[in-house]
Amino acid sequence: MKRQLLATLLTVPVAGAVLTAAPAQAAPPDMTINAVTIDRPSVAVAGLNTVPVKITVKGSITNGDPTHKDTPLYADLKRTGSAPAGIDWVVSDSLKMIAGDETSAVWQGNVNVPSTANGSLKITGFHIGVYYPPSGSNDEPTPVDGPAIQVNGVHQPKFTATVTPTVATQGKPVTIKWQVTDSDTKKPYGSRLRVIVADDNGCVERVGGAGTVLTDTAGVIVSKTYSDDAIHCILVPGSQAPIGGSSIGLNHPGVVTAVPSKTSAKVGAIVPVNGVVKVAPLYCSVNLQRLYGATQWRTVGTAKSDSRKRYVLNAQPAYKGKIPYRVQFPTCYNYVTAYSPTFWITGT
Incomplete structure (x- = not known):
């Protein structure tokens, strides 16, 4: 999403001052996509695993630096279909420039497809640079009508939260018991799972696995907090954005x-x-x-x-x-x- 910078200039009359025009800022880089391919049209993914699908992109960047031979990209993929984890998009890993330069280049890299992407996962846009949540790149994505990956996601994670007490006055202590289970078997996965437990901005500003903690073998992790209006969440980290999770608000009287x-x-x-x-x-x-x-x-x-x-x-x-x-x-x-x-x- 483009972030616009609004500069306000305050001018104070000063004797002998000379006013000069501010230098024009260079236009942000723009991208032309010529072709997008994937190395497989469908995948089957189980549990908390991911399956890599290779993306190859041919295109060019204008208003950039034509001498750059390593400008990365990343892809947005829109998901359609039903999934317990409720995600509707996936972000690829950083796509590396493997041939040419910004005037005519080939980029390549993986999107790690999770089971929670069950349904159709379609490439809809590319960003110049590296992924930064929650709004992604500083620039609007270059839209594309890219290929779709058909995802058969099985044994997808299901997330539940039990809050004690169920209704608490603001500022009073509460306990949140999170649990991750297999939505097909209705049972825990049977091993300790790496998750992120966070609140408010920590639920959306996430890249990779920084800040992960381990559940017990029943998929349970308990967090203690104080009753407030923040969003509280559990996330399963991915190589870029989280690949699943759930969030709740605490109830107040x-x-x-x-x-x-x-x-x-x-x-x-x-x-x-x-x-x-x-x-x-x-x-x-x-x-x-x-x-x-x-x-x-x-x-x-x-x-x-x-x-x-x-x-x-x-x-x-x-x-x-x-x-x-x-x-x-x-x-x-x-x-x-x-x-x-x-x-x-x-x-x-």
Whole structure:
């Protein structure tokens, strides 16, 4: 993805100063792809193994340095099909220039195909340089309608996470038990597996196997953290980007307040109910509920919190007497269902 640099020039008048134009920056390198081939059209991959497929690219780079004889590339491969690990793309290893120079070159290298690429894995673009996550190269990929590799992925990894406690107030300690199992046999692979356990940026800014840890032979690894809004993940490292993994957000209790503008009103009159969703994101729904009979709460109005997490709901006493109400906050993102204290409006 191209990253654009915005430079702001602040000019202060100085006696005798001479203003000169800034030198023009060279255009970023661009690439022309003439041909892309692979050495096999299909592979079968099992478990956490990978199978190398050789990619050969013929093309040229303009606006680069024509004397360069070793400019690397890497390929993006888009995956289609179902896979437990949920990946939708694969990154090749660095493709080395094996002939010519930037004016007319041949590059070659492998993509290490994992079982999690089950389905069709199609070459869709090339980047000049080396892979750097999460956005890849500083330059937009050169798109291609490249060949596809048909992948028969079996015994793919399945990832599960058990959080204790299941709902925790922010800042309180939690334990995450991760497990990697064989999605076909529903059992562990039976050996210690090299994985990455991370959170937030550590889940997306990954190349290779740096930071790996070992599970036990049941595929289990336990991490301890504090309840927060970060993403927590387990990843299976690849030679470039991870070849599979799973991420979760931790659940927090919702908190909602509710105060009626009046505690009594004529039957059929509108009584605004004001409140605040204290901890959840903006624009979450809230429901005004009225008690029917002894135990049945029914929703009689719905609204959304605003940019200050406030809301207004309208109650309407349906009969004379003391009527119980409450406000329900349904689960919104990773903030779970909560209720305000019960309040009463008397119909007169």
